[in-house]
Every structure is written in structure tokens, then in C-alpha cells.
Amino acid sequence: MQAELQKQKKSAVNIPSEVETETMISLKGVNKWYGDFHVLKDINLTVKKGERIVVCGPSGSGKSTMIRCINRLEEHQEGEIDVNGVTLTNDLKNIEHIRKDVGMVFQHFNLFPHLTVLENCTLAPIWVRRMPRQEAEAIAMQYLERVQIPCQAHKYPGQLSGGQQQRVAIARSLCMNPQVMLFDEPTSALDPEMIKEVLDVMVELAEEGMTMICVTHEMGFARTVANRVIFMDGGQIIEENAPEPFFNDPQSDRTKLFLSQILSH
Amino acid sequence: MIVNPETIPSRPAPASRRGIIGWLRANLFSSPLNSLLSLSGLIFLAWALPPVVQWVFLEANFLGENKDACTSEGACWVFVSARFQQFLYGFYPDTELWRVNLFFFEMAAVLTWVLWDKMPKRLWGGIWFLTGFPLTSFFLLYGGFGLETVETHKWGGLMLTLVLSLVGMVIALPVGILLALGRRSDMPAISSFCTVFIELWRGVPLITILFMASVMLPLFVPGDIELDKLIRAMIGISLFEAALIAEVIRGGLQAMPKGQYEAADAMGLTYWQGMRQIIMPQVLKISIPGIVNTFVQLFKDTSLVLIIGLFDLLAVMQAGIADVNWPNVAIEGFVFTGFVFWLFCFGISRYSQLLERKLDTGHKS
Numbered sequence: 056m057q058a059e060l061q062k063q064k065k066s067a068v069n070i071p072s073e074v075e076t077e078t079m080i081s082l083k084g085v086n087k088w089y090g091d092f093h094v095l096k097d098i099n100l101t102v103k104k105g106e107r108i109v110v111c112g113p114s115g116s117g118k119s120t121m122i123r124c125i126n127r128l129e130e131h132q133e134g135e136i137d138v139n140g141v142t143l144t145n146d147l148k149n150i151e152h153i154r155k156d157v158g159m160v161f162q163h164f165n166l167f168p169h170l171t172v173l174e175n176c177t178l179a180p181i182w183v184r185r186m187p188r189q190e191a192e193a194i195a196m197q198y199l200e201r202v203q204i205p206c207q208a209h210k211y212p213g214q215l216s217g218g219q220q221q222r223v224a225i226a227r228s229l230c231m232n233p234q235v236m237l238f239d240e241p242t243s244a245l246d247p248e249m250i251k252e253v254l255d256v257m258v259e260l261a262e263e264g265m266t267m268i269c270v271t272h273e274m275g276f277a278r279t280v281a282n283r284v285i286f287m288d289g290g291q292i293i294e295e296n297a298p299e300p301f302f303n304d305p306q307s308d309r310t311k312l313f314l315s316q317i318l319s320h
Numbered sequence: 321m322i323v324n325p326e327t328i329p330s331r332p333a334p335a336s337r338r339g340i341i342g343w344l345r346a347n348l349f350s351s352p353l354n355s356l357l358s359l360s361g362l363i364f365l366a367w368a369l370p371p372v373v374q375w376v377f378l379e380a381n382f383l384g385e386n387k388d389a390c391t392s393e394g395a396c397w398v399f400v401s402a403r404f405q406q407f408l409y410g411f412y413p414d415t416e417l418w419r420v421n422l423f424f425f426e427m428a429a430v431l432t433w434v435l436w437d438k439m440p441k442r443l444w445g446g447i448w449f450l451t452g453f454p455l456t457s458f459f460l461l462y463g464g465f466g467l468e469t470v471e472t473h474k475w476g477g478l479m480l481t482l483v484l485s486l487v488g489m490v491i492a493l494p495v496g497i498l499l500a501l502g503r504r505s506d507m508p509a510i511s512s513f514c515t516v517f518i519e520l521w522r523g524v525p526l527i528t529i530l531f532m533a534s535v536m537l538p539l540f541v542p543g544d545i546e547l548d549k550l551i552r553a554m555i556g557i558s559l560f561e562a563a564l565i566a567e568v569i570r571g572g573l574q575a576m577p578k579g580q581y582e583a584a585d586a587m588g589l590t591y592w593q594g595m596r597q598i599i600m601p602q603v604l605k606i607s608i609p610g611i612v613n614t615f616v617q618l619f620k621d622t623s624l625v626l627i628i629g630l631f632d633l634l635a636v637m638q639a640g641i642a643d644v645n646w647p648n649v650a651i652e653g654f655v656f657t658g659f660v661f662w663l664f665c666f667g668i669s670r671y672s673q674l675l676e677r678k679l680d681t682g683h684k685s
Contacts, residue, residue: 128582147590154588165583168681169601178597179587211681231587 077104078137079235079266080125085134087120094120095131096291102235107267109277109298112287113313118270121287122237125268126157139234155183158228162240164220166212166227172199173208176227184231191230198226202256218249222256229260236260238269272317278302286310376655387646399649400656403640407656410476410631416468419460420479426456427482435671437678450490457483472550476631478660484557484622484632489615491558496565501595503570514566521563526621529556534628553625561618568610572603605679612672616665633657 080102087095094117102108110118123129125136127143127150136143138153167175176195180186186194199205202222204215212220221241228236238257242250254276261267261280271277277284277298284301286294286309294301294310305311336342348358379394383401390396400407409420430453433445461483463469475483502514521529533556534549541547576599584594604611623634631639637653640646 126586128585151588151590154586157586159583159586161579161583161586163577163579165577165579167580167583167598167602169605169679179589182593182597183588213681227587 078102079104079106079139080268081135081137082121082125083135083137085121085124085131085136087117087124087129087131087133094290095124096289098134098292100285100292100295102266102268104234105264105266106282107261107265107280108269108283108285109281110268110270110285110287111272111274111277111313111317112293116287117290118287119239122159122239122268122270125235125237126154126159128159151183155231156234158231158233158236160221160224160228160236160238160241162243164212164217164224164244166220166224168212171209171211172204172215172223175212175223176230179227179231195226195230198229199223201229201259202226203252216249217245218252221245221249221253225253225256225260235266235268238267238271240270240272242271242273274302274318286313288313387649395652395655396649397652397656399640399646399652403636406636406640407477407633409479410636411474412470412476412479413468413474416470419467419470423457423460423479424482426453426460427486454487454490472548473629475550477636478633480625480630481619481622481632481634484554484625485615485619487554488557488561488618488622491554492561492565492614492618493611495558495562497569497600499562499566500569500573503566504573518563518566521560522567524560526557526560526624527627529560530624530628532556549628550630553628553630557618557622557625561614564614564617565611568607568614569603571610572607573599575606576603605676608672608676608679612668616668619665619668620661633660 078101080100082098082100085095085098086093096117098121100108100121110122112118120129124131125138125143131143139156141149141153143149143153166172167178170178173192173195176198177188177191180191180194181188184191196205196208199208202225204219204222204226207215207219207223212223215223225236225241241257242253245253250273254273257267257269257276258280267280269276269281281298283295284298285292286301286305286307288309294305294307296306301310302314305314332338333342336345349355375394377394379392380397381390381392381394382397383389384398385402387396387398389398405414405417409417412420430445430449433439434442434449439445459465459467461470461475461479462472499514499518502510503518505511505514530553533552537547537552580598580602581594584598589597623632625632626635626638634657637657641650641653
């Protein structure tokens with residue numbers, strides 16, 4: 056029944072199959088340490104424009120750290136990270152430039168509780184993009200409609216359910232018109248009923264050709280949406296493959312063990 | 321099998337849980353111990369309240385010129401009414417009192433404008449409060465533009481208390497915020513400077529600071545520059561309170577979830593934009609009790625300027641009870657001054673509670 060459901064879902068989803076050749080993100084030999092602890096080991100990853108990557112792995116495997124390095128929430132010590140043609144350095148100008156182009160959705164939403172939903176969405180366009188308030192509000196309403204919560208625009212985040220909050224967080228990122236979206240376990244803090252509404256929004260985004268890197272354990276989502284699935288453990292990329300072979304014919308023992316554990320129930 | 325297709329309508333709570341009886345049960349008689357405490361409280365009030373009311377109101381004398389007007393057993397409020405001018409204005413010249421009244425009026429007006437959320441154009445109110453109000457107050461109180469100069473040693477009473485506390489609060493809050501941010505800075509030079517500054521000022525009694533400001537500071541300043549004693553006291557009080565506020569704010573900063581900083585960063589906001597738009601509004605909100613606590617403390621601590629020869633409300637009153645023409649009015653003096661201080665502090669506290677309720681957006685993370 057599970058397989059059938061997924062088949063249905065797959066036929067309903069219209070993911071663009073062709074990926075452009077332009078490179079959006081590249082990580083070359085990236086290493087990172089927390090003190091003496093080596094969290095990221097020789098990470099090499101290239102993401103083309105329009106590509107959708109799902110990253111999975113046990114907790115502590117460095118998957119969140121990896122995507123947090125891409126927008127410099129974490130600093131890497133060795134290697135090179137390029138985002139949309141800009142190389143990440145310690146230069147604040149560089150970092151702010153990259154952050155404008157990279158949207159991020161967090162596990163715990165991280166909405167600003169003192170601002171209404173609409174203000175959450177317009178804040179960065181107004182202050183970072185220097186957009187006039189009215190224009191920013193019009194764009195925000197557009198995205199709130201897309202994530203199906205325009206009527207909550209004047210409520211505060213504390214008044215919304217978890218699923219609604221996460222959809223607001225996605226809309227808030229989209230308002231900056233990002234080139235890439237990073238998702239850091241976006242459904243891990245949600246009730247089962249709400250996971251679907253968030254995943255639906257993410258699938259829709261994928262259909263529109265957004266470049267995405269998602270750290271998630273939603274394997275159904277990975278199967279339907281991802282171009283490539285990456286499995287990480289102990290700070291390194293263990294296996295990287297298209298979803299079909301990744302799930303049906305995993306190569307390394309570690310991947311097999313992980314998949315058997317998360318798919319067993 | 322159980323099936324319950326119909327929704328059960330909500331019914332009102334039982335009578336014993338509603339109304340006055342419900343309130344009494346919940347608040348005064350919820351357990352045997354609480355009932356006992358409530359009863360003893362009532363008995364205590366019944367025993368203590370009548371004599372107090374009698375002393376303060378029923379058997380008190382209110383009007384008159386001198387001590388002879390106090391004929392009955394109760395409080396001699398004649399002392400307060402006869403000295404009221406001094407309590408309000410200190411030794412400000414009789415002919416110029418309208419200037420202080422105008423200052424009081426402007427202060428009340430601008431505070432209402434800034435603090436009451438139903439007033440229009442409150443941003444302009446804030447700007448006036450920080451620019452125009454201090455300037456006009458200075459010219460009104462000190463003189464200039466054709467107004468006769470009134471030296472600061474003639475200032476006193478409630479007016480001096482209010483001037484000192486307002487200046488202290490307005491300077492201490494922004495300086496405190498900057499110090500708190502500086503102490504948490506990644507830059508070692510800034511963070512150690514702020515830490516040393518905070519620890520130094522916070523670790524010294526205010527009396528010491530005032531004494532140093534009054535006696536020692538002039539020794540270090542070149543001879544021809546003379547800084548007014550009042551200004552020195554203001555600087556001392558402001559920086560002392562700024563160090564206290566800084567630690568209150570730092571507590572708030574520590575309580576902020578890391579995700580808020582990360583979300584602000586991830587959206588491309590600069591450090592100052594993130595602080596201004598995201599972090600500080602929330603930090604100030606959760607720090608309101610601490611900030612208000614410091615402000616109330618500051619308001620009362622202004623009476624310490626007595627030791628450097630400035631006569632605030634309390635000092636003027638103490639000078640009054642030392643007058644040989646007014647024997648035995650110490651209790652009245654202290655009760656009255658205490659009541660005035662309490663009134664202001666209670667006002668600050670009530671306003672802060674209102675603010676907390678208004679800023680509550682229902683988010684408890």
C-alpha cells in the first residue's frame with residue numbers, strides 16, 4: 056500500500072527532469088573542526104542550477120553542519136565553497152551577498168515571535184533588498200497565498216500551528232527571491248498530520264525548478280523529488296546516487312544498515 | 321464499541337466555581353492553611369488599620385502657617401503644606417517658579433505623548449523627548465535667552481529628583497544596551513573594555529561614585545574648565561546605572577534562542593539590522609522587569625546626592641525637620657516623602673506591567 060501511495064504521488068507530481076548545466080553551489084575539499092572534533096571530512100559536492108539534493112544520515116553525521124557552512128552560519132576551516140559564482144571568504148560583504156541569494160528553512164522554524172506573519176515576510180526585503188514597504192507586502196501576500204495561509208497574515212507566529220509556522224518560514228525565505236533553498240530537517244519538529252502540508256509546499260517548489268538542498272529523513276519525499284540522494288556518516292559523504300539506485304541498490308554496508316533501520320517501520 | 325457522533329454542548333461551570341464565591345474559594349480559602357492565613361490577615365487589618373486612618377486623616381491637621389496650627393493628636397500635615405514650595409522646587413527663586421511649572425507641564429505632556437500608545441505620531445514624540453525636551457528644559461530651568469540664570473545649587477526638591485532620574489534613565493538605557501552588546505562581542509578589545517567598565521562601575525557603591533565625582537574629578541580636569549556639580553552627579557549616576565542595565569540586558573541576550581540570531585543572519589541582515597529589528601525588541605521585552613527594577617532603584621538612589629550637597633526631595637525634607645520651629649514632625653516628613661517616592665515608583669511599575677501585557681504576542685518558546 057505504501058508503494059502504491061508513492062506511485063500515485065509520483066504520477067501527480069510534475070518535476071522538471073532536465074537540469075541546467077550551470078553550477079550553483081560547489082564544495083571542494085571542505086573540512087571543519089569543532090575544537091579537535093573533525094565534523095566535516097573532505098566534502099566535495101557540486102549542485103547544478105535547478106538540482107534537488109536530499110541529504111540523509113544519522114544524527115551527528117555532519118549533514119546540518121554541511122548545509123550551514125553554505126550560508127556561513129558555520130565557518131569551515133579548509134576547502135572552498137562557491138555559491139552562484141561567489142566564493143565564501145571572511146569578507147562580510149561576500150557573506151551578506153551570498154545570504155541574500157540563499158534561503159534557509161530551519162527545523163524549529165525560527166520565526167520572529169514579536170512580528171506578525173506579514174512582518175516576518177517583509178522584514179528582509181525591506182531592510183536587505185531596500186524594497187518599498189508596499190511592494191514587499193504585495194510580494195509577501197503572494198507567497199503566503201502560495202503556501203495557503205494568506206488569512207493568517209496579521210496573526211503572530213505564536214498563534215499558528217507548527218505546520219503553518221513552517222510554511223510561513225518557507226514563504227519568508229521565498230520573499231527574498233533566493234536562487235537556492237536550504238532545508239535543515241524542516242519536518243522533524245512537526246506532528247504527522249502537519250508534515251504533509253509542509254512537504255506539499257516543498258514539492259511544489261521543486262516543480263517550479265528551485266535549486267534545493269534538503270536535510271531530511273522523509274524518504275518518500277527523497278524518492279519523488281530528489282535528483283540525487285546523499286548519505287553522510289561520521290562527517291563524510293558515504294554514498295551519493297540517484298534515488299532509484301540509492302534506495303533499491305545501496306552500495307555500502309553503512310548505507311544498507313541505515314536504510315534498513317529507517318525503512319523498517 | 322463506542323460511537324459518539326453528536327458534539328456535547330459546553331455547560332457553565334458549577335456555581336461554586338464562579339462569581340464572588342468562586343473567587344473567594346480560589347483565592348482566599350483554597351486550603352485550611354490558606355483559610356487560616358486569610359483570617360489572620362483580616363484580623364491584623366482590623367487591628368492595625370483604624371489607628372492608621374485616625375492618625376493620617378481623622379485626627380490630623382492639614383492647614384495653617386506654623387506648628388501652632390497642629391492642635392490635635394494626629395499627623396501634623398501643616399508641616400508639609402507650609403513647606404510645599406520647598407518640597408517641589410527646592411530653593412528656586414519665588415519669582416521664577418513658573419519656569420519649573422512649565423518644565424513639569426512639558427514633562428507630563430511629552431511623557432504622555434511617548435508612553436501612551438493611543439497618541440498620534442509617537443515617533444515624533446520620542447524625537448522631541450530626546451532632543452527638544454532636554455534643550456527646552458535646560459533653558460527653562462537654568463536660564464538663557466533672556467531668562468535669568470538660576471544656578472544649580474538653588475535647584476532642589478522633587479524637581480531635582482525628577483531631573484536626575486530622567487537624565488539617568490535616558491542615558492543609562494542606550495549606554496547599557498551598547499555595553500551589553502560590547503561585552504558579548506567577538507572582538508576581544510571591545511569585549512574586555514566593556515567587561516572592565518561594567519565590573520568597575522557596578523562594583524563600587526553609588527555614594528563612592530558621587531563622592532569621587534564631586535571631590536576627585538575636579539582634580540583631574542584642567543583648572544579653567546569647571547564642570548557643574550549637578551552635571552558631575554548626572555554623569556556618575558548615569559554611568560553607574562548603565563552598568564547595571566547592561567547586565568540586565570545581557571541576561572536578556574543570553575535568554576534569546578540561538579535560532580533567532582541564525583534566522584536574522586541567514587536572511588542577510590547585517591549585525592546592526594539584526595540587533596535593531598530582531599534581537600533587541602525581544603530582549604527589551606523580556607528584560608522589562610529587570611530594567612524597571614533598575615529604574616525604580618535609580619529613582620530612589622537619586623536621594624544619595626545629598627552627600628555632595630544637592631538637595632533633592634528627601635534632603636529638603638530632612639532640612640525641614642531639623643528646623644527648630646518645627647519640632648517633632650519627623651514622622652510626617654518621612655511618611656510624606658516615602659509616599660511621594662512610592663507613588664512614582666508604583667506608577668513606573670504599573671506602566672511596565674501594562675507594557676508587558678501589550679507586547680505579549682502569545683509566544684512562549
